[in-house]
Amino acid sequence: MKLEVHTWPATYGEQAQPRMGFFTDTSICIGCKACEVACKEWNHVPMQLQGFTGNSYDNSVDLGADRWRHVAFVEQRLPADATDGGSLVQIAERGAAIDAGVQTYQEGDGVRWLMASDVCKHCTDAACLEVCPTGSLFRTEFGTVVVQEDVCNGCGYCVPACPFGVLDKREDDGRVWKCTLCYDRLRDDQEPACAQACPTNSIQFGELDELRERADRRLARLRDAGQDQARLYLADEDNGIHGAGAFFLLLDEPEVYGLPPDPVDTVRDLGSIWAAAGAAALALGAGLAAAVLGGRG
Amino acid sequence: MTAGASYHGQPVIKAPVWTWQIPWYFFTGGVAGASAGLGYLCELRGDDALARRAWAAAMAGICVSPALLIADLGRPQRFLNMLRMFKVTSPMSVGTWILQGSAASTAIAAAHAWFGLFPRLARVAAPAAALLGLPLSTYTAALVTNTAVPVWHEARRTLPFVFGAGAGLSAGAAALIGADPATAAPARRLALGGAAMELATTTLMHRGLGEHGRPYSQGRCKHFDQAASGFLAVGSALLAARGSRSRTAAAAGGVLLLAGAVSTRWSVFAAGRQSAADPHAVIDPQRAGIARGERIGGARTEPVARDAAAPAGPAS
Structure with a gap:
């Protein structure tokens, strides 16, 4: 059984806008965290020190009430002889360096470093919105999913309903908070703070249809260049959430980045x-x- | 357990932020719901003494329940925002309205049973409370199974029966405590039958969960689950052996069965937290579904040439 909840664009009539979203191309993410900072600055997201995790360069850990963009860092050790080029002597030297633990974290030194900026997916079938008993969570005229903080009473139902673990309760505040896709900026024809701050255009903002075309052209180029691990995540509408407003180009399986391989809307x-x-x-x-x-x- | 990839062992989904009030509400809501049914049926049967005990339990349960729920809110002063809408996709919204109706009708029915007040209203309120008490006892299972938490969501066909059985046994056990054994046979039958059903449906749920049910054999969840089985077995044995003769044995058996029902609810609650905290509980079954070809998953490696007219989707 599927209960269709037509809240966009139908209920907006003439005020409906094209569906806006993010295409996060992680193949050009440099892990600078400008998106995390810009988001915090613009949205007044409070500081939450989580300590030193030891998880590579990631000390913000995950998305949550106080982290609406989160940059994941994954260090993958590759076999020493897996890299192309170089003589047998060079490969042997590299192997010895890895064995001795003295190699630096640079391309070709046997470590592949994945970086990815995660964000709320603004699902087409958004479980958080569907289970919200107060109507605090709603779909905007841009097709995005936003919490109305003046309505939320902190019941917490959306927290375990989200298949991505995006929403969480802010402890000293009692309400849930998440990415609004900069609803205030969108209404003023501005792009979201994270996309504007991204120095490599890893975070691309625009109309979803156009972003999806752009993403497939990028995937084709990467595949032609031999990146056979490259994949688009949530770019289509045939998945368990019927498509997402924020989708990703990844260089490994989604779970490597902390993303569920097959997210499904519980409803x-x-x-x-x-x-x-x-x-x-x-x-x-x-x-x-x-x-x-x-x-x- | 397969040790596939995860992100630094971090959970994929968020654990429920609900606190101790919620498992207790699973219990008090069940007591209130099934006791209303017991009270009404005893009235029909002309068993007014037992009916009064049941209505008292229903009244106690229905008074405590909203207090627990409001206390669990992050913004308790905004509890009225729950009444802004009625939403079928949100069992919490549906349950709010069921609880409202139950509270109003139970209060009138209990006032009639105890003090003879509202005789005409009670003719409608008593059956209404009895009827609303049934979904009040089981909607909480719909609430937790309508989440992304694997150990809850995958029990969506069995957990409501566990909660329903627990509500029945709780109503029976509550009515037994302090009652004259000679006149409490219906409550005893309800308590014993409910306890047997709760043990049976819990076992069914654990079996049906398969690999998703791992939390029930680990940590706090396992301890609550074992305690529940112990309380229910000992309480049932005591009730069956001495419950029809000794007031003390009936009361002790009732208390043990109530403890069993509480423990079951705590084990279900703890299972949800443990399941959500384990990235592999989320990732591995999803990955297995993709590997079996039943699901296509969220990722696609083959590029699709899109133009404005072509629908989004993978290439054939």
Whole structure:
């Protein structure tokens, strides 16, 4: 069973805007974290020190109430003889350096360094929005998903409903917070702060249809260049969330970056969920009747 | 356990932020819901003494429940925002309205059973409370299974029956405590039948979960689950052996069964936290679905030549 919730563009009528989104091309991310900083500055997202994690250069850990952009750092050790070029002597030297643990973290030294800026996906089928009991979460005229902080009462239902772990409760505040895709800036024809700050154009903002075309051209170029691990994540509409407003070009499996390989909107199973709850309620009624009316004493 | 890739072992989804009030509400909501049914049916049967006990339990449950729920909110003073809408896709929204209806009708029915107040209103309110009590006892399962937490979501067909059985046994057990064993046979049957059903449906749920059910054999969840089985088994044995003769044995058995129902709810709650904290509980089954060819997943390696007219999708 699928309950279609047509909140965009239908309910906006003439005010509906083209669906806007992010294409995050992680193949050109340099891990500068300008997106994290710009987002915090513009949106007044409070500081939350998480300490030194030891997880490469990532000390902001994950997306959450106080982190609406998060740059992931993955260091992958490759076999010493896996890199192209170089003589047998050079490959042997590299192998020895790796074995001795003295190599530097640079391209070709046996380490592949993946960096990716993660963000709210602004799903087409957004579980957070569907389970929100107050209507605080809503879909904007740009097709994005935003929390109205003057309505949210901190029930926390959206937190475990999100298949990406994007939303979280801000402890001293009690409400949930997440990326708004800079709703205020969009209404003034400005691009979101993270995209504007990104120095390599790894974060690209625009109309979703145009971004998807651009992403496929980029994927084709990377594949032609021999990057056979390159892939688009959430660029299509045939997945468990019916497409996303923010999608990614990745250089490895999604789970390597902390992303679920097959995210599904829980509300897709709402039919079986309510059917089971209803059947169990009837069974309880039958049990009560049997216990009270069925016996002798 | 497969040790596939994850991001520095970080969880993929967020653990529920709900605190201790929520598993207790699973319990008090079930007590309130099933006790209303028990009270109404006992009235129909002419068993007014047992009916009064059941309505008292229903009233206690329905008073505590909203307090627990409001206390768990991040902004308790905004609890009325729940009443801005009715939303079928949000079991929490549906449950809010069920709880409202249950509270109003139970209050009237209990006032009639105890003090003879509102006789005409109670003729409608008592059956309404009994009927609303049934979904009140099971919607909480719909609430937690309608999330991305694997151990909850994958139990969506069985967990409501665990909660329904637990509500029944709780109502029976609550009515037994302090009651005269000679007149409490329906409550005893309900408690014993409910306890057997809770043990059976919990086992079914664990089996059905398969690899998703790993939390039930680990950590706090496992301890709550074992405690629940122990409480239910000992309480049932005591009730079956001595419950029809000894007031003390019936009360002790009732308390043990209530402890069992509470422990089951805590094990379900703890399972959700443990499941959400484990990246492989989320990643591995998704990856397995893709490997089996049942799911296409979220990623695509082959580029698609798109133009404005072509629909988005993978190349054939």
